[in-house]
Amino acid sequence: MDHFEYRNGILHAEDVPLTRIAAEVGTPVYVYSRATLTRHARVFRDALAGLDPLICYAVKANGNQAVLKLLAAEGYGADVVSAGEMKRALAAGIPAGKIVFSGVAKTDAEIRAALEAGILQFNVESDAELDAIEQVAAAMGVTARVSLRINPDVDAGTHAKITTGKADNKFGIAWDRAIDVYAHARRLPHVEATGIDLHIGSQLSKLEPFEAAFTRTVELIRRLKAEGHPIRHLDLGGGLGIPYSDETPPAPQAYAEMVHRVTGNLDLKLIFEPGRVIVGNAGLMLSEVVYVKETASKRFLILDAGMNDLMRPALYDAYHEVVAVNEPAAGAPRDPVEIVGPVCESTDVFARERPMPPVARGDLVAFRSAGAYGATMSNTYNARELVPEVLVDGDRYAVIRPRQTVDELIAMDRVPDWI
Numbered sequence: 001m002d003h004f005e006y007r008n009g010i011l012h013a014e015d016v017p018l019t020r021i022a023a024e025v026g027t028p029v030y031v032y033s034r035a036t037l038t039r040h041a042r043v044f045r046d047a048l049a050g051l052d053p054l055i056c057y058a059v060k061a062n063g064n065q066a067v068l069k070l071l072a073a074e075g076y077g078a079d080v081v082s083a084g085e086m087k088r089a090l091a092a093g094i095p096a097g098k099i100v101f102s103g104v105a106k107t108d109a110e111i112r113a114a115l116e117a118g119i120l121q122f123n124v125e126s127d128a129e130l131d132a133i134e135q136v137a138a139a140m141g142v143t144a145r146v147s148l149r150i151n152p153d154v155d156a157g158t159h160a161k162i163t164t165g166k167a168d169n170k171f172g173i174a175w176d177r178a179i180d181v182y183a184h185a186r187r188l189p190h191v192e193a194t195g196i197d198l199h200i201g202s203q204l205s206k207l208e209p210f211e212a213a214f215t216r217t218v219e220l221i222r223r224l225k226a227e228g229h230p231i232r233h234l235d236l237g238g239g240l241g242i243p244y245s246d247e248t249p250p251a252p253q254a255y256a257e258m259v260h261r262v263t264g265n266l267d268l269k270l271i272f273e274p275g276r277v278i279v280g281n282a283g284l285m286l287s288e289v290v291y292v293k294e295t296a297s298k299r300f301l302i303l304d305a306g307m308n309d310l311m312r313p314a315l316y317d318a319y320h321e322v323v324a325v326n327e328p329a330a331g332a333p334r335d336p337v338e339i340v341g342p343v344c345e346s347t348d349v350f351a352r353e354r355p356m357p358p359v360a361r362g363d364l365v366a367f368r369s370a371g372a373y374g375a376t377m378s379n380t381y382n383a384r385e386l387v388p389e390v391l392v393d394g395d396r397y398a399v400i401r402p403r404q405t406v407d408e409l410i411a412m413d414r415v416p417d418w419i
């Protein structure tokens with residue numbers, strides 16, 4: 001359930017007509033519903049409450065300060081993959097003790113910054129990283145808490161470009177090396193390896209791959225404990241999918257029951273890193289039709305939003321439902337169109353052969369389920385200003401990231417005095 005619905009023939013975000021936001025803020029623009037965001041955060045948290053976990057929201061999904069502050073108020077920690085995301089989380093008031101740091105390429109400077117901030121733990125993705133953490137921690141005279149991210153070599157059954165837990169992915173420490181790497185960690189005086197971590201991919205629509213990966217990991221934990229490793233944390237990552245079209249991903253409650261069944265009697269602090277399931281359906285991207293172009297074989301809807309504003313379709317052929325903001329008349333015809341953006345790339349296509357009601361130049365359309373990996377992945381290709389973000393709360397809204405100006409973009413460049 002979300003809070004985007006037609007009222008009096010116009011799509012609303014909560015009590016605000018999207019036509020009003022388009023007129024006042026312009027398009028393209030991301031629009032989030034506070035009520036939906038909070039609801040999703042609570043449903044996920046309440047489903048897992050019996051497990052008393054720490055929930056570290058994956059900041060990469062949507063790192064706006066307003067979003068992070070709302071989640072901090074719901075008790076969420078953060079999963080970050082760069083010093084930048086860590087700063088974002090800290091700036092929004094998420095305590096360092098609730099931050100885990102994942103990612104395959106942590107630099108010495110990032111490790112130092114995280115140790116200075118006092119984060120809960122690093123999710124370590126290689127032997128080389130473990131050694132780097134040891135060296136930085138030793139130089140600072142501190143001990144670093146770490147979990148080793150193990151790659152369980154399980155097929156997540158999701159799009160090949162967003163799977164992370166197969167042996168040939170760059171993520172995590174190979175399954176058959178895990179025991180050796182824990183033994184190595186134990187010999188490092190400034191590292192305390194008290195946890196184990198995994199994340200097998202994103203937008204999973206079935207429980208089975210999670211269950212297979214978690215079950216393998218639990219076997220490993222038993223072996224590690226038997227060998228005297230003090231494993232106290234189990235970080236199960238994120239990955240729970242959302243309905244973009246007709247998928248039926250497991251409900252958080254079913255996910256929680258499976259986790260309980262698999263990890264039940266292990267006496268571990270559980271950590272989760274959800275991203276998409278919290279914010280994905282709490283947002284949409286609003287865009288205006290600039291032209292309708294007919295060719296011999298096709299009808300193009302050319303929008304003012306491009307692949308730089310919402311990359312997912314160009315990157316992974318991702319499906320986003322596109323709806324007309326003015327409610328189509330009942331029984332209106334649905335003819336196939338190609339929905340494209342203004343960017344000078346042939347891959348700037350949001351949908352092919354998509355049945356759409358009649359829409360004309362100047363009409364507004366909304367891309368549903370765009371709250372996750374939308375604004376955070378946007379960029380300024382073709383000198384297009386970074387897309388703005390709006391948060392709706394009942395009958396009011398606020399611009400939570402203004403549209404960047406081209407002057408600001410140009411002002412970032414520096415011309416050397418020898419030109």
Ligand SMILES: Cc1ncc(COP(=O)(O)O)c(C=O)c1O
Pocket residue numbers: 058061079102103164199201202203237238239240273274275276277372
């Ligand atoms: C390490 C890690 N944790 C958590 C997430 C969040 O994933 P999702 O948005 O699918 O829940 C990701 C992204 O896939 C990730 O790489």
Ligand SMILES: N[C@@H](CCCC[NH3+])C(=O)O
Pocket residue numbers: 060162202203312372373
């Ligand atoms: N960015 C992705 C998924 C990868 C998540 C990060 N590991 C998406 O838009 O679906």
